[in-house]
Amino acid sequence: MGFALSILAIVLGFVGTLLWNSRFALHKFGWSFLWGQTWDPVAEIFGALPFVYGTLVTSAVGLLIAVPLGLGTAIFLAELAPPRLSESLSFLVELLAAIPSVIYGLVGVFVVVPWVRTAVGPTLSAVLGWFPLFQGTPYGVGLLTAGIILAAMIVPFITTVSREVLLAVPRSQREAALAMGATHWETVWTAILPYARSGIVGSIFLALARALGETMAVTMVVGNRPEIKASLLEPGYTMAAVLANEFTEATSDLYLHALVEIGLVLFGVTFLVNGIARLMLFKMGHGQELRA
Amino acid sequence: MTGAMAWRRRAVNIGAFGLTALFAVVTVSVLFFLLGYIGWHGFRGINLDFFLRLPKPVGESGGGMANAIVGTVKLLALASMIGVPIGFFGGIYLSEFGHGPLGFWIRYATDLLNGIPSIVVGIFAYTLVVLPMRQFSTLAGGIALGIMMIPIAVRSTEEFLRLVPSSVREASLALGVREWKTILFVVIPAAVRGLLTGILLDLARVAGETAPLLFTAFNNRVWSHGWLEPTASLPVMIFTYAISPYEDWHRQAWASALVLMFLVLAVNGGTRLLLPRRRTGAG
Structure with missing residues (x-):
């Protein structure tokens, strides 16, 4: 009981310390902290917009890749694969989630960064270069690279949870569609996916929360430049990454408090996204089992 | 047509x-x-030096990760001292008594704790330990990792205790055994294998955590004595070495990654064999 209560205390402690240790920044910048574009520790001007932007863009790129990949894999595992194969493949996908993020970062630095610099980046800017998102010289490090790594890291979340949601769809739902003469895919598309929709959306939000807070892998490949550029091939910065890089260098109180405020924002955003995810999974009627 | x-x-x-x-x-x-x-x-x-030697100064090749390996072990030991009791007793509370509103809130707080980005856990431990003591330490890193262990430990404990059929509890209670004795001597032994597995998986997960250590345990190129000095750890070493410009450091980063990954996969695979029907959970 006492130990159980200490969990409540720790969570309250989180909110308390984050608020208390960011009070100078909260007081000085107010809401403009969120849309200030200048991050200048020397002049003590702190605006977090470049980091917020980078976090949102890398997560969006990650989701754009991971949602089709993860959901496709989940459909394959739930609908097509024989149970034994499905079980062992699911286990492999879960292992993917167990690999520490710093290892993803390591592979990112030595494999994905050169790949983006020499293959993906030049191809994109040659084919889609008329579009501002894909202009500029690919450095290798940048928002796109971070998004690709994030995608690999969050696919397991989408796949594992979506697969369970799909397997939980009642047989009657499937049989009704098949009895109407639908093909297997039409059954999936018109009867199973709509039934499982809120659960699938829940899994996506769960993955989004992970992507927003992911630190190490992103820090190692995002380029760490606090600027807002239109192109995905340019280096950027994320909230988690600036914490990882600058926290030990915070020389003044205001600097430290500005960084802690970024932590506070991160805390708030992931709290919200996780909340939505839980609500969606709960709506599927599996709030208990499907907590991932 | x-x-x-x-x-x-x-x-x-x-x-x-x-x-x-x-x-x-x-x-x-x-x-x-x-x-x-x-x-x-x-x-x-990977060679013997990797496990037995200290890192060499910048520019010299060779050397190893002995201090980082010991550092990681110390951090994990400290983390278990915080994460395991809170997670274990919290899980027991939730499974045996957690039906009321308090149970709901504690379950909610656990989920919330699980969703907090690891770097923010680092900030928490920093303000809690590093700021007042004015130095980075194994203690601060261990506390950060301990907090990260709690939600998974609570959840797996609760899950495994729930698998014990209520008829077993009722049989014991019907014999006049007190509730706490029932839990301690009947329910927990019935679930002990699952409970240990849960803890092991939890340890494997935090063993690779890097972000919460960056500004709590920090790093150290020599041995860290006691609990109040900054210490090296395998994940932070991988990070530092990976972004360095030295070829030899890259080689050691890969070696550390292999050791860490082997550890994580061995635990995950091993527990899978022990408990084939359990979902190992994606985090």
Whole structure:
């Protein structure tokens, strides 16, 4: 009981310390902290917009890749694969989630960064270069690279949870569609996916929360430049990454408090996204089992 | 017309499922690529020195990760001292008494704790330990990792205790055994294998955590004495070495990644064999 209560205390402690240790920044910048574009520790001007932007863009790129990949894999595992194969493949996908993020970062630095610099980046800017998102010289490090790594890291979340949601769809739902003469895919598309929709959306939000807070892998490949550029091939910065890089260098109180405020924002955003995810999974009627 | 329609529908059916199969192959091959690549590069960096020596000064090649390995072990020991009791007793509370509103709130807080980005846990431990003591320490890192252990420990404890049938509890209570004795001597022994597995998986998960250590345990190129000095750890060493410009450090980063990954996968695979029907959970 006492130990159980200490969990409540720790969570309250989180909110308390984050608020208390960011009070100078909260007081000085107010809401403009969120849309200030200048991050200048020397002049003590702190605006977090470049980091917020980078976090949102890398997560969006990650989701754009991971949602089709993860959901496709989940459909394959739930609908097509024989149970034994499905079980062992699911286990492999879960292992993917167990690999520490710093290892993803390591592979990112030595494999994905050169790949983006020499293959993906030049191809994109040659084919889609008329579009501002894909202009500029690919450095290798940048928002796109971070998004690709994030995608690999969050696919397991989408796949594992979506697969369970799909397997939980009642047989009657499937049989009704098949009895109407639908093909297997039409059954999936018109009867199973709509039934499982809120659960699938829940899994996506769960993955989004992970992507927003992911630190190490992103820090190692995002380029760490606090600027807002239109192109995905340019280096950027994320909230988690600036914490990882600058926290030990915070020389003044205001600097430290500005960084802690970024932590506070991160805390708030992931709290919200996780909340939505839980609500969606709960709506599927599996709030208990499907907590991932 | 109908023939063409039917053909089209069949083609869509095959095409769409073919695509999902392709996606599944891509997803799984990411894992095999990681295993193969890290295995290949890591294996070349592993030798006896890696386990037994300290890091060499910048510019000299050779040396090892002995201090980082010991550092990680110390951090994990400290983390278990915080994470295991809170997680264990919290889980017991939730499974045996957690039906009321308090249970709801504690479950909610646990989920919330699980969702907090690891770097924010680092900030918390920093303000809690590093700021007042004015130095980075094993203690601060251990506390950060301990907090990260709590939610998974609570959840797996609760899950495994719930698997114990209520008839077992009732049988004991019917014999006049007190509730706390029932839990301690009947329910927990029945679930002990699952409970230990849960803790082991939890340890494997936090063993690779890097972000919460960056400004709590920090790093150290020599031995860290006691609990109040900054210490090296394998994950932070991987980070530092990976972004450094030295070839030899890259080699050691790969070797450390191999050791860490082997540890994590061995625990995950091993527990899977012990408890084949349990979901190992994606985090």
